[in-house]
Amino acid sequence: MxxxxxxxxxxxxxxxxxxxxxxxxxxxxxxxxxxxxxxxxxxxxxxxxxxxxxxxxxxxxxxxxxxxxxxxxxxxxxxxxxxxxGDGAAETSGTAVFCTVQGDVHDIGKGICCALLKAGGFKVYDLGRDVDPEVIVAKAEEVGADIIGMSALLTTTMTVQKTVIDMLTERGLREKYKVMVGGAPVTSRWAEKIGADCYSEDAADCVEKAGTLI
Ligand code: B12
Incomplete structure (x- = not known):
């Protein structure tokens, strides 16, 4: 077949x-x-x-x-x-901390992004779903991440992506990370509005952009 x-x-x-x-x-x-x-x-x-x-x-x-x-x-x-x-994860292209944000249990798309990033050679820390902003920032600091990726599928939880970016800015950490946002209701306009570095519509594009961000 x-x-x-x-x-x-x-x-x-x-x-x-x-x-x-x-x-x-x-x-x-x-x-x-x-x-x-x-x-x-x-x-x-x-x-x-x-x-x-x-x-x-x-x-x-x-x-x-x-x-x-x-x-x-x-x-x-x-x-x-x-x-x-297989041979996909042999080299490390960079380190990414990924999750679905607090209040949101939709993790299928996030899981696909993580799987393809790993296949693309990234070291990925998948924090799961419904993740507290403090946990995201703490993990990124702990592992020295290059990228923070946040998925949100609800219009009510998209705002948590902004909360995390604001938290990074307030703590003087914003320049240390490239922030990627995604999920069905998220748009490039939203990404720009909240000060994210990148938005991807799908997982394949997410891997491609992650590569160019670093
Ligand atoms: C499956 C699903 C569920 C499953 C989730 C199972 C799971 N483990 O994930 C279940 C049944 C549990 C569920 C629950 C609910 N759901 Co629901 N769900 C969906 C549904 C049908 C599909 C989502 C999905 O998996 N799509 C497939 C994946 C592959 O696509 P994706 O997530 O978009 O991901 C891709 C891209 O967006 C991108 N991407 C994703 N994340 C990221 C992150 C980054 C950083 C990047 C770069 C890219 C990226 O790459 C992915 C792969 O290509 C959507 C409808 C829809 N059309 O989206 C509703 C939907 C999201 N759900 C909805 C709702 C309302 C709910 C509930 C509140 C229902 C309820 N009344 O209880 C609860 C939410 C509970 C909560 N607190 O989260 C609404 C949201 C409405 C809104 N505007 O906010 C939707 C839109 C349905 C609708 N029209 O009513 N849901």
Missing amino acids: TLETLCQQATNSLLDMDEDLAYETLDAAIAAEYNLTELLTNGYSVGMQELGEQFSAGEVFLPDLMYAAEIMQTVSARIEEQMVD
Whole structure:
């Protein structure tokens, strides 16, 4: 089977919430030694995004969405394992501290960004979701991060990205870090308004921009 066919199958597996198909597709791609980044971004991610739109339009119920989110997380974790085992993480391009901000539990997109950054040679500290601004700043200081990446999927939690940037400025730490922001409601305009260094629409762009920021 071609990679293109497997990507389509990966998309369908999420849209149909077919767990077995999702894992079979991944196994087939691993066996064929296909590019798993492509399978993630052009396959599973597309399915998750389409399902998200269906949910927003009231065509999919919350329990189904949560089930698909679980499948997506298992798949992302397995792909990340494969990438770390492979040659992707051999060199360190820089150090990034990533999280989903306080009050927000949406971590699928953040997880994909972390997986691709690791594959791109970054050392990534994934702090998880619903993370307190103090914890983000403390971790960046502790590990000497180059990049702080913050994901927010709710309009109510986007403001926490600003809180962290303001905190860095007030403490005289702002120049030490490149701050990247993202998540579905975030725009380049918002990034500019709050004084972030960079906004990315998707994970592949996030890795590319992270590389140019350092
Ligand atoms: C899946 C989902 C959930 C899952 C989350 C599971 C999980 N573990 O993440 C569950 C069911 C738990 C959930 C809960 C809720 N959700 Co919800 N959820 C979604 C949904 C459908 C998809 C999000 C997703 O995973 N997309 C797929 C990923 C791959 O895309 P992504 O996150 O955008 O990430 C990509 C880019 O944005 C970028 N990126 C992401 N982060 C970052 C960070 C950086 C630094 C960079 C550079 C780039 C980057 O790269 C990623 C990969 O390409 C969206 C709808 C949507 N269309 O977005 C609603 C949505 C975000 N949820 C919404 C809401 C309201 C909620 C709830 C409040 C519902 C409720 N009433 O309880 C709760 C929130 C609880 C909380 N405190 O957080 C609203 C938000 C509305 C708003 N304007 O604020 C949305 C938009 C749905 C809607 N239209 O109503 N949700």
